[in-house]
Amino acid sequence: MTVTLEHIRLAADRLQDVAIETPLLRNHYLDRRIGAEVYIKPECLQHIGAFKFRGAYNRLSQLNAEQRQAGVVAYSSGNHAQGVALAAQLLDLPATIVMPHDAPRMKRENTERLGATVRLYHRDSESREAIAADIAAASGATIVPAFDDADIIAGQGTCGLEIVEQLAARGREPQLLLSPCGGGGLLAGCSTAVRALSPAAQIYGVEPAHYDDHAQSRRAGERRSLKHFPATRCDALMAPEPGLLTWDINRRTVTDFLVVSEAEVSYAVCFAFRYLKLVVEPGGAVALAALLAGKLDVQGRTVALILSGGNVDRDSFHDCLREHPDL
Amino acid sequence: MTVTLEHIRLAADRLQDVAIETPLLRNHYLDRRIGAEVYIKPECLQHIGAFKFRGAYNRLSQLNAEQRQAGVVAYSSGNHAQGVALAAQLLDLPATIVMPHDAPRMKRENTERLGATVRLYHRDSESREAIAADIAAASGATIVPAFDDADIIAGQGTCGLEIVEQLAARGREPQLLLSPCGGGGLLAGCSTAVRALSPAAQIYGVEPAHYDDHAQSRRAGERRSLKHFPATRCDALMAPEPGLLTWDINRRTVTDFLVVSEAEVSYAVCFAFRYLKLVVEPGGAVALAALLAGKLDVQGRTVALILSGGNVDRDSFHDCLREHPDL
Helix, strand or coil, X not given: CCCCHHHHHHHHHHHCXXXXXXXXXXXHHHHXXXXXXXXXXXXXXXXXXXXXXXXXXXXHCCCCHHHHHHCEEEECCCHHHHHHXXXXXXXXXXXXXXXXXXXXHHHHHHHHHCCCEEEEECCCCCXXXXXXXXXXXXXXXXXXXXXXXXXXXXXXXXXHHHHHHHHHCCCCCCCEEEEECCCCHHHHHHHHHHXXXXXXXXXXXXXXXXXXXXXXXXXXXXXXXXXXXXXXXCHHHCCCCCCHHHHHHHHHHCCEEXXXXXXXXXXXXXXXXXXXXXXXXXXXXXXXXXXXXXXXXXXXXXXXXXXXXXXXXXXXXXXXXXXXXXX | XXXXXXXXXXXXXXXXXXXXXXXXXXXXXXXXXXXXXXXXXXXXXXXXXXXXXXXXXXXXXXXXXXXXXXXXEEECCCHHHHHHHHHHHHHCCCEEEEEECCXXXXXXXXXXXXXXXXXXXXXXCCCHHHHHHHHHHHHCCEECCCCCCHHHHXXXXXXXXXXXXXXXXXXXXXXXXXXXXXXXXXXXXXXXXXXXXXXXXXXXXXXXXXXXXXXXXXXXXXXXXXXXXXXXXXXXXXXXXXXXXXXXXXXXXXXXXXXXCHHHHHHHHHHHHHHHCECCXXXXXXXXXXXXXXXXXXCCCEEEEEECECCCCHHHHHHHHHCCCCC
C-alpha cells in the first residue's frame, strides 16, 4: 500500500468546491530577506484554520452508508480534531474526538462548535488509542487516523498538487519545498505530488527541537521513537515517531529533515504577524522558521513554503510576539 | 475630471506583476455566522500590508524622467506612506514622507525600512500640508496625495476590478460590496469598477464612529467636515472630510454609509484573528465589523468585503483580542 499521484488527483476531485483552494502568496519583505522567490501556501486559510480538513474529508466522504450511520472517532490535540469535526458535519455523520486536557482552548472549543462530541483524556495516565478503540467497539464507529492512512495522506497531498499547479500557472516550478512535519502525513502527501511532477525538487520536512523523530530516523536509516516529551509551543507536531506508511513514503521522497528551536519558531510567528499579516500557530510556522534562520541556502531559487495552520490561543500568540520586540 | 473603468483597466495593466493580485477568500465560520456567501478581499496581504501600494505605484509610475529625478513627497499616518515608499523604491526615485509623531510604530519603521526619508510633525501644532509644500518647493518633488487624485483612485480601483473578475471566474457577481472609507479613495475606485460591471450591486462605505464625515455628507447632500477628532483605533480612517474628487464619485456610486463603534471594530479584529487567521488593523476591519454587527440584512446574498490593511502594532492588536475573551 502506498500513495500515488493518482490517489491525490482523486482526492482533489472529492475536495473540489468543498475545501478551499488556498492561494499562493508572495511577499516583498520575505523575498528580499531571503534572497529567493518564495511562494507561501497558507493552509491557515483552509477551513478550520489548518490543512487537516483535506485529509479528513477525503477519508470520510468515502465511508459507505452503514459506516456513515455509525459515525467516526478520532484522537488529536486539535487540528485533525477540527478537520474531522467539520467533515463529519458537512457529511451529516456523528463524530467523537478524543483530545488531551491540555489542548489549546481554541482547538477544543472550535471542535465542539463544529458539533463533535469531545472526550478529554490525560496524556500522562490514559491511552488515547485505547479510549478511541473502546468507543469504536461500543458504537461501531470508524477510527480516523491523524496521518498513517492512505486516504488521509492523499487528501493532504492535494495541498502539494495545488502548489505545483499554481506555480505552473505562473510559469514556475518548485525547486525547493519546505513543509512542517509532525506525523508526516502532510509531508508524505505533498512530497508525493511534488516528486511526481517536479522530480528535481529538493524537499525538506521541518521539525521542532526535541520532536525530531524524522531527523533521527533519517540518520539511523530506520524509524526511531522519541523517549522524552518536553514542553513545546508546537502542539501540532508532537508525534512520538514517524507513521509506518508516512515513513515508507517520506524516506524515499524527502531530501532531508531540518530542526528549529522554540525561539526560531516564535520569531517566525512574529514575522508572519508583522510582514505576512497571517496568523500562524507555532507548529504551522516551523518551515518559515527554518527559512528565516538560514538553515538552507536558497539564494535565487524558487521556494514553496507551507504554513500548515493558524489555531493559536491569543495569549500564546502574544507571548511569541513579545519575545521579539525588535522584529 | 473623473475616474472611469477605462482608467482602472489602465492602472491594472501598470500593476500587473508588480502589485499582488490578492486572493478572494471564503470562510466557513463567517458564512455560517452571516448566512450569506461572503467573499473576502484581504488587502492586508498586499505589498506593505495595505491596498495603498496600488494607487501609489499607479501614480508614481507615470512620472516623467525629470519628475522622477526630483522625487516625491507625501503625508500620511502610515499606509499611504509605505505605499509611496515602496513604489519609489521599485522605481528608484527619492521619497520624503511627512508622518505624525503618534503614527503606529510599525508604520513608521516600515516606511523608513523601505528607504524613504521620514519627517515627523505634531498634529496639534503643525500643518502637514505646509511642510509637504515647503519640501516640494525646495526640491521640486511631486506631492502625491493620499486619495484626492484620479490616478490614486484608479489604482485603488484595481482592487474592485479584481473582485468582480475573481467572482466572475466562480460564476458569481457581487450583490453587495462593503469597503472601509477614510478619505474615500479606495471606495471611489472600487465603487467605480463594481458599478460599471455590476450595475445592480449595493455598495456601502463603512466609517468608524466620530469619523463619519461621509455619512454626514450623505445626509446633508453636500461635503461636511468634522469638527472634533477624538482618539480612535482606526488611525487609517481619520480623514476630516471627503475628498473633492472622491466625494464627487462616491455621492453617485455609493448606496449608503454605515458607522461602527470602536468595540464593534475590535470585535472584528478579534474575529479575523480567530476564524480568518488574518492580521487586520482596526481601520481595515470596519467593513467586517459592520457585517458582524448586523448593520445590513445580507441573508442569502453574494457579499464582497474588503479588509483594507493589516499594519497594527502588537500591543494594540492584543488589546483588541483581550476585549473579547468569549469570542
